[in-house]
Amino acid sequence: TLDGTGDGTMDYTVRYYNSNDELQSETTIDDVPITKDTIIKTKPVSTEDMVLEVDSDGDGTVDKTYTVPKGETVDAENIVKFNPDNGDQVIKRAVDSEGKLNYTPEEPTKDGYTFVGWYEDTDDTTTVYKSGATYTKDVTYKAKWAHVKMLGAQVKAVVYDKSGIRFGTKIYNDGDEIVEKGTIILPKSLLPEGETLTLDTPKIARSIGKVNYEVNEDQNYVTYLGTLIGIPRAQFDKQITAAAYVIYMDKAGNEYTVYSQYPNGSKSVNDLLK
Incomplete structure (x- = not known):
């Protein structure tokens, strides 16, 4: 009797040896579905087909029986x-x-x-x-x-009691074609609990990365900044979050969008000034 301990698949093999420890035959069934509730019963008799009786949910009822001819290897399921x-x-x-x-x-x-x-x-x-x-x-x-990852945030200088936040992103040009890159920015309080920023999120500020902050030709990457400006001093404590987005085109000509969320959750101007 075999008791499952987790979710996945199991390869089950029985090898038959003679009295001189010489392998006579090997019977295998690959990829038997297993959960933590699975109970399998088998009686490997050397002169018969190998049979596995599988109780998938542990309720005492055999849900599936696998029979393997002696000396053969078969797959349990696709x-x-x-x-x-x-x-x-x-x-x-x-x-x-x-x-x-x-x-x-x-x-x-x-x-x-x-x-x-x-x-x-x-x-x-x-x-x-x-x-x-x-x-x-x-x-x-x-x-x-x-090959894209959002980096940290910087604060812009305070001018006329206003400031801003810049979010950096590093992207390598070593995969699919880059159609557009940029940053989407939003006050954290406007992002619904449990959701992540996308181009469809309401009230986002969108900064398209047309100018690179850094170009590294040796390692084939660029760094660009997404900036939110004009934050008044009265809102320097407001938490701001962001995500990088990159629109790619795959080798088959399909466009898709990748998002890399700001790794530190959110920052305020005052957080960065400190």
Whole structure:
């Protein structure tokens, strides 16, 4: 009896040896779906097919039986894989009895990059993964990354009792074509709880990055600034948040937008003056 301890898949192999410790046969079933509630019972008899009786939810009822001829290797179900392309392990999920996968993987992280999404072909953003899709074969999705990251904030000089905030963004020109880059800025109090800034957020200030603050040709990156100006002294304590946005065009000619949120949440003019 095997008890599941987490979500994922399991490869199950039984090897049969003779009295001289020589391998006689090997029977394998790959990618058996597992949850923390799964209970599997098996009786590996050397003269018979290998059988796994799977109770998926631990209620005492066998939900699925897998039978594997002796000495063969079979796949339990069609498998959907998610390759994070950041050094972490590939995530594997088996489809259900109807061939569907209702699953949303956690967003991976990669230092200096912004996660775009999971794609069967990272050069074509129309191949994006969608939870609830049906599969008739094994499919691998790969994480797509944009080499863009929002940096810190600076305060502008106080002139005539007014100031401003500049948010920096670093972007490498080593991926898809950059159509437009810029910064969206908003008082933190106007951003609904739990939401992130996008170009569709109401009342944003939009600063298109037409002039680069820094150009590094050796490392192929630029830094640009998004600026909010004319903040009166009476509002120097108002918390301001921001996000960088980059509109890209992939190799297949599709445009998509990537957002990198200001990593420190928000800042006020007074925070930066201190």
